[in-house]
Amino acid sequence: MTASKKILLVDDDRFMLELTARALEKEGFFCHKALSALEGLEILAQSLPDIILSDYDMPGLNGFDFRQRVLSDPKLKNIPFVFLTSFTDEDLMIKGLDLQAVDYITKNTPLAVIVSKLNNLLSTVREEHQRSLQELRKTAEALNLRSVPVKAPVIGGVKIDFLHHPFQNYPGGDFIDFIVVDNSFTFCILGDVMGKKWGAWFFSFNFLSYIRSAVRLCVFEGDLSTASILRKINKVIYLDPVLSDVFSTVSLIRIEHATGNILYSGAGDLPLIRYRADLDETSRLTSSGLLLGLFPDGKYDEAGVTMSKGDKLIMISDGMIDYEDEVGKKSDFQLFYNSVLPVIGQENAFERIKAATFAENTEKVQVDDCSMIFFEIK
Amino acid sequence: MIQVKELGDYVVASLKLKEANLTEAERFKKELMEVIDQGHKKIIVDFEQVMYVDSSFLGALVSSLKYAMTLGSDIAVVHLNKDIFNLFQLIRMDKVFHIYKTLP
Numbered sequence: 001m002t003a004s005k006k007i008l009l010v011d012d013d014r015f016m017l018e019l020t021a022r023a024l025e026k027e028g029f030f031c032h033k034a035l036s037a038l039e040g041l042e043i044l045a046q047s048l049p050d051i052i053l054s055d056y057d058m059p060g061l062n063g064f065d066f067r068q069r070v071l072s073d074p075k076l077k078n079i080p081f082v083f084l085t086s087f088t089d090e091d092l093m094i095k096g097l098d099l100q101a102v103d104y105i106t107k108n109t110p111l112a113v114i115v116s117k118l119n120n121l122l123s124t125v126r127e128e129h130q131r132s133l134q135e136l137r138k139t140a141e142a143l144n145l146r147s148v149p150v151k152a153p154v155i156g157g158v159k160i161d162f163l164h165h166p167f168q169n170y171p172g173g174d175f176i177d178f179i180v181v182d183n184s185f186t187f188c189i190l191g192d193v194m195g196k197k198w199g200a201w202f203f204s205f206n207f208l209s210y211i212r213s214a215v216r217l218c219v220f221e222g223d224l225s226t227a228s229i230l231r232k233i234n235k236v237i238y239l240d241p242v243l244s245d246v247f248s249t250v251s252l253i254r255i256e257h258a259t260g261n262i263l264y265s266g267a268g269d270l271p272l273i274r275y276r277a278d279l280d281e282t283s284r285l286t287s288s289g290l291l292l293g294l295f296p297d298g299k300y301d302e303a304g305v306t307m308s309k310g311d312k313l314i315m316i317s318d319g320m321i322d323y324e325d326e327v328g329k330k331s332d333f334q335l336f337y338n339s340v341l342p343v344i345g346q347e348n349a350f351e352r353i354k355a356a357t358f359a360e361n362t363e364k365v366q367v368d369d370c371s372m373i374f375f376e377i378k
Numbered sequence: 379m380i381q382v383k384e385l386g387d388y389v390v391a392s393l394k395l396k397e398a399n400l401t402e403a404e405r406f407k408k409e410l411m412e413v414i415d416q417g418h419k420k421i422i423v424d425f426e427q428v429m430y431v432d433s434s435f436l437g438a439l440v441s442s443l444k445y446a447m448t449l450g451s452d453i454a455v456v457h458l459n460k461d462i463f464n465l466f467q468l469i470r471m472d473k474v475f476h477i478y479k480t481l482p
Contacts, residue, residue, distance in 0.1 A: 048401075075401070173433070192433065194433040194434060194436060195400065195403075195433065195434045195437055200434075245441045245444075246441075247437050247440050247441070268470055268471075269469065270469065289470070290473060291440060291469075291470075291474070294443075295474075299473070318433055318465075318469075328396065328397065329399075329429070329430035329432075330429075330461050331430070331431075331461055331462075331464075332464075333464065333465070334464070368433065
């Protein structure tokens with residue numbers, strides 16, 4: 001899918017506004033049109049464009065005032081801003097008004113040139129942005145900060161696959177980990193720190209560290225119960241002032257290597273989807289546990305599942321059930337479940353589920369981090 | 379973002395939003411905390427206009443509840459649409475917040 005190109009056009013000249021909008025729409029831009037700076041600000045309060053093109057000379061709030069208002073709002077100030085000016089206006093602005101506009105376009109510029117200039121600007125901004133993200137990611141990797149492993153562990157009788165799509169390429173709040181204990185058990189963790197992008201990503205490391213140490217400590221003490229691991233994690237997180245305001249869901253399962261049998265506990269997570277090969281039957285596996293860090297007692301329970309050859313299990317984060325259609329955004333677990341139903345019993349079910357759901361359609365419908373872990377008994 | 383109205387022994391905080399997401403979460407939390415700070419014992423957040431809630435916004439709601447509880451207050455929700463109601467049930471938010479179908 002091509003990247004979105006939302007533009008806000010502000011011009012008191014209705015004719016110019018429509019003309020520019022039409023030329024831009026032909027080039028795939030989605031235009032919001034405002035006949036005054038005030039109208040523009042109203043639109044900005046509702047929806048954030050990728051770029052703003054504003055006339056300078058307007059009655060009431062002029063382009064200069066508009067720019068200053070935009071600059072004073074932290075949510076808006078980084079949106080690339082282009083002025084449409086006449087020559088005299090440009091002189092005025094160059095005289096030291098610090099408007100931090102990305103560019104100026106003079107009014108007699110042919111429309112085709114304006115469109116290509118805006119296109120170029122947007123791709124430059126995007127490339128720059130991707131480069132900075134890349135740098136940050138490299139730094140995080142160099143520090144060994146990973147909230148998702150590179151690959152799944154290989155266990156004798158169980159095939160494990162997972163997918164993780166960050167939201168708009170930002171690192172996000174989903175985290176995944178596999179902890180192999182004494183070659184006899186593997187603990188699989190899928191969590192989702194509530195929030196998006198950097199904030200959630202940062203806290204996902206705190207949660208992961210707690211979970212990793214809780215698993216290890218419980219194992220040392222001979223306690224292999226997933227519910228008691230979650231109880232311990234919850235107690236610590238509840239008391240940690242750094243995390244007092246941050247919450248996370250977690251699905252935790254323990255796989256016994258010898259049998260493939262599973263023990264599951266959840267904290268505010270979505271149901272797991274279980275497939276039984278002998279009955280060709282799909283069902284939900286639910287838990288009663290609450291979000292980590294919310295109450296001193298999170299009511300964690302555990303469910304044991306006997307697994308046989310061909311049985312499958314799916315864990316997902318909420319990004320997998322969020323999607324966007326013409327009407328707007330939605331969260332719909334049942335829709336995901338229904339799209340999994342026809343393919344989960346088949347060969348290469350993981351690949352088929354990816355194809356059948358929107359998991360692979362990243363930016364088009366994705367509105368949050370998407371993660372899924374898939375287990376199959378060989 | 380929220381419109382506050384006192385009704386008998388509780389306060390209704392109506393969300394003036396179609397999409398309750400990350401961008402709105404911080405401001406919502408700030409405004410709701412102001413209502414909590416006024417000492418109301420029961421606050422009902424009205425989702426009538428809300429079509430979609432993301433996890434950041436839910437986080438803000440949950441964190442407001444945690445704050446309210448330290449002051450002996452409670453937060454409930456009302457008028458969840460079908461999708462949001464299902465989501466609340468799926469992730470056990472219905473055990474955290476009292477969900478009203480209509481205002482009591």
